[in-house]
Amino acid sequence: MVRVIHQREKCIGCNYCVEVSPATWRMDDKDGKASLIGGKQKKEFFILITTDDNLDTNIEAMDLCPVKIIKTEKF
Numbered sequence: 001m002v003r004v005i006h007q008r009e010k011c012i013g014c015n016y017c018v019e020v021s022p023a024t025w026r027m028d029d030k031d032g033k034a035s036l037i038g039g040k041q042k043k044e045f046f047i048l049i050t051t052d053d054n055l056d057t058n059i060e061a062m063d064l065c066p067v068k069i070i071k072t073e074k075f
């Protein structure tokens, strides 16, 4: 399984995560920030538990995010 963690408040809405992993990210029209689809909020973080097929694209999102607020880990 894969855990993706997003510190959403610091998102600058660049859209890179959505471009590389549209299965797990979408842009929120209301505030222009990215959201993890199905993510659960824990304090300032949103956490998504997903399947291994979303690992590579979310590692790419983690590497591309210009403000480094995505953490992707396998567990």
Ligand code: SF4
Pocket: 010, 011, 012, 013, 014, 015, 016, 017, 018, 033, 034, 061, 064, 065, 066, 067, 068, 069, 070
């Ligand atoms: S790549 Fe980072 S800053 Fe850009 S939209 Fe996604 S979470 Fe926000």
